[in-house]
Amino acid sequence: MFGYLEAAQVKTTFVAVNGYTGWLDPDDIKSSDWILALFADGVPLGLGQQGPVWLINTRAPDFKPDETHHAHWVWAVFYIKVGE
Numbered sequence: 644m645f646g647y648l649e650a651a652q653v654k655t656t657f658v659a660v661n662g663y664t665g666w667l668d669p670d671d672i673k674s675s676d677w678i679l680a681l682f683a684d685g686v687p688l689g690l691g692q693q694g695p696v697w698l699i700n701t702r703a704p705d706f707k708p709d710e711t712h713h714a715h716w717v718w719a720v721f722y723i724k725v726g727e
Contacts, residue, residue: 657698658722660690665717675700679720693718 652669659665667677680697681688688694697718 653726655726656724657717657720658724659717660695660719660721663717675702679723690719696720 652672654666654668655672656664656666677698677700680693680699681695683692688697698720
């Protein structure tokens with residue numbers, strides 16, 4: 644099952660189970676298609692497998708995030724805040 648949600652183009656913060664915090668700013672959101680994955684090959688993602696929710700995107704294969712792209716590496720997401 645797939646769903647589509649277009650959130651407001653505002654800073655969005657993600658918090659992982661281990662306390663890591665990252666974010667996407669409006670330019671990050673516009674630059675790629677973002678996916679919140681709950682399953683892989685029909686199996687729920689567990690802890691240790693990037694779950695319970697894994698934030699991934701469809702950026703170009705040659706794109707290398709720099710220090711300003713903190714949320715590009717958030718997995719094991721359990722909290723999302725849209726807006727400041």
